[in-house]
Amino acid sequence: MIYVSLPVHEKFDVIANQLQNFKKYLPEAMIVLHLSAGAHFSTKELDGFLKLNRVDNYIINPVQLNAAWGSIIEAHLSNVEFVLQQGDAQKVIFHSSNDMLIREGLSSYLKDKTFLFHHREVFPKSHWWPANVAIDDIAFTDWLSVYGGAIVASQIEGSMYGVDFLREFNDQYQWRYKKSFSSLSYPREEFFFSSLARAFGIVADGLPYVFSEVHRFDKKLWAYYENMPLLLNNNPLSKKIKKQLIDKLFDYGDYKISIKDIEAIRNQDDRHFASIEYLSDGNNRWRIHTIDNLFAVKRVPRMMTDKIRQYISSE
Structure with missing residues (x-):
């Protein structure tokens, strides 16, 4: 089973629209929703709305964390733990609430692949400011040094990892990294998964499929x-x-x-x-x-009146 980890935080109709979009282009996937603790509605209310609108390709993670920018990795890992409890997962794809699939063929693209991530080597004095913050995250670099690994970044949207790797990654994240978690604010999910995958000797089967x-x-x-x-x-x-x-x-x-x-x-x-x-x-x-x-795009504004969302949804 393919699972999609999707943190959400606003607008019932937009969430339903995105789930319907997945149903059209990746019907075999089960979408795992993580509702931010800061949302103005409950998981029960969300579930009720989706059922009322006959959306059925989702499960809702009962754990709610404050999934603000800079801590999205926590929501994704909570979803990973929930996926592992289901017992039938083979791989997990990561998405965000402002991307959408746009063309056929994604199922075929994923069929013989387990890992999709960029190999974006990170060096000091990068134009990309998060890279410089990641380099300064001693807890992260110490974790990587155990394997002699280098920092390798990847877009999180449209990236995919096998569940055996994610199980090991999550275990190590909890006891190697979180015990010395830094207060630095940066998108850890764009560094940690890909860096540890490469440090473990994993070679990507392809690139993330979302154009950002x-x-x-x-x-x-x-x-x-x-x-x-x-x-x-x-x-x-x-x-x-x-x-x-x-x-x-x-x-x-x-x-x-x-x-x-x-x-x-x-x-x-x-x-x-x-x-x-x-x-x-x-x-x-x-x-x-x-x-x-390429099978998807980001960012699609989270408004049903947005012309890009309407164009994609009308096809």
């Missing part, structure tokens, strides 16, 4: 870093200019998922994504995707 607009945003931002090295300085003026630049790029919004992106993935148009097939963090170069491994 985040990579396109980062590439645009880091092009400015390359052309304006002063932005990489740590003085107040450089920080101010960098913040203004980031705010401007966010407001401009040309990095966001579009209908053209969706159609390019469906039509396997590799020219459309040629400029974002690889990414450099400033001191490395790694492959984000190949056109034939």
Whole structure:
């Protein structure tokens, strides 16, 4: 059985819409919902709404944690523990509440694969700020040093791991890492699973299948870093200019998922994504995707009135 770990926190109708989306494109999967402790409704209310709307491809994890940004890994690992209790899991895929599947063929892509993750090597002074925080997380690097492993990052959405690995990973996370858990705030789920998999000698069978607009945003931002090295300085003026630049790029919004992106993935148009097939963090170069491994997109706004969500749902 394939399970999908999905942390959620808002809007009954959006959750139902995402589950229906999985039912269409990955019908053999069971979706494990982790409802954040900060949600304004209960697991019972969520379950009632989904049943009323005849959604049936889910189970709800009874454990509720505060799954805010920076602690999503806790929600995913709680889901992993719940999946292991079911007794029939073979592999677990990780998703977020703002991504959606968009084309047929995912079942075939996953059929002969157990591990999907990026091999994004992490070095000091990266343009990607979470990488620098991960390097400073002594509890994490000490854990990796047991195996002589290096930090290897991966997008979490659309990544997949076998349950034997996840069982061992969770056991070690609880007693090797959490006992000396740091207060650093960064997306641990984008470092821990892939780094430990590589440290255990696991080679990925393929790449995560979600195209994320985040990579396109980062590439645009880091092009400015390359052309304006002063932005990489740590003085107040450089920080101010960098913040203004980031705010401007966010407001401009040309990095966001579009209908053209969706159609390019469906039509396997590799020219459309040629400029974002690889990414450099400033001191490395790694492959984000190949056109034939893309089956989903992120971010899709969590609003039923959003035109991208409506377009995907109407197909």
